[in-house]
Amino acid sequence: MGKSKVAALPGWFSLDGEPHLIGSRCTACGTYYFPVRTMACRNPACGKDDLEQVPLSRTGKLWSFTDACYQPPEPFVAPEPFVPFAIAAVELEHERMTVLGQVTGGIEVSQLRLGMTMEIVLEPLFADEATESLIWKWRPV
């Protein structure tokens, strides 16, 4: 039997259907938020309180990238041995915001370049014997 899959950060992305991040949108001024925001809109020219949950764009342009060559400290849960991973900051055109995330396993910095189209996938962040905890990652299209 396969492991059960849970979100490493519950409510930050959808586990059903096509993977996408879950954000908020101010119904008054249209500003987006990630992660979900339930309090007031932070645009100082708006300040309204009505925020709705919305799916965010699944693809964007690569704003910049780097990698983690050394094991990050806790609360990061590292595999044994630690495997370095690439990290991407991706501009979502429609939302006009940049979202950070790990890059899908096996992709190295040398395979990335600014402006590439990247898409959201879900992959394990860490796992124990029964459960896989998933996180969003960016993958070159």
Place this chain on the structure above:
Amino acid sequence: MNTEIAILGVGMHPWGKWGKNFVEYGLVAARAALADAGIDWRKVQFVSGAATIRCGYPGYVAGATFAQALGWQGAQVNTSYAACASGSQALAAARSKILSGECEVALVIGADTTPKGFLAPQKGERPDDPDWVRFRVGITNPTYFGLYARRRMGLYGDTQEDFARVKVKNANHGFGNPNARYRKRFSIDEVAASAMVANPLRLMDICATSDGAAALIVSSLDFARRHGRGDAVRIAAISTVAPTFASEILEMPDLATDSAVAAEAHRFRSALPRKAYEEAGIGPADVDVAEVYDLSTALELDWYEDLQFCPRGEAARLVREGVTSLGGRLPVNPSGGLACFGEAVPAQALAQVCELAWQLRGAAGERQVDGAKVGITANQGLFGHGSSVIVKK
């Protein structure tokens, strides 16, 4: 209205990993600053401390902790916490008290004892804390430095060699600084041979965390004159502005920028010196020397542009041509910067001001910037904190 105050004394405890309590470092720095000012501790009317969050309760009440360590003498105390800008906010608190006439002379002080390795979040499971969440996902401080550096390479054609040049320059500057932790010269090849941490940045591109302490004795101009120090260097501006929505650039510890759908995007780093220039009534062309927050080599280049030393995208040229080296037109980080000090968070913004005070007095020895009359600092930390201080003769 005159908004200037005098710097009567400056002092430090050398940066390093000494394994002692932060109070001990602070005491050394405070006594050095008092001696430099020629002021009896009992004359100090206000102690403005920068907090450290890694040294327990005494760190949260740093102002009182140092006042007690020096011997309670009835002064007012205050403690500021503003991440990497804590020292500048403590300085701003002292300036407010002095300009309002509530006190004439103040001790401003920050000291820290730091753990080894990456700066990590506080313990416990806190999914509502962005600083906890980003470490959960594997995003450390060098991640952000790596992203900024790669962006420079992609947009402006900067190279890893350009970044290494910043390290080589700062290592040369700090080589003879008795307060610096790392006093060793490096070649570009040695930087290139160090381990990759956050591509394109290597170990020698990224600053360490250190123990250290810095202190200032500041006063009203009138007090300075009455004590024969009318010629003391002055603080002409302290900018500690918060960002303006919407953020243009991913900032620690966030996993996303603001959305610029309804509001224009703003660059926080540029706002800090802009406010300082306005306050002092000067411009970037008036600056003779700068101490900037080189958390990474590439970030120092970003600061050149945010300080308006050159148009956006041209910073690498300044370091290639030696403009920002000692002997150049506008030396940056003559102290050696964070590259030679490592970061001692609550002390660092004050250490920048100490260096400018020495430079403007002409007392910086072999790292002296000839004829320096105006200096500026630039610094930025987590959660919308940063500062820029202008010191002038």
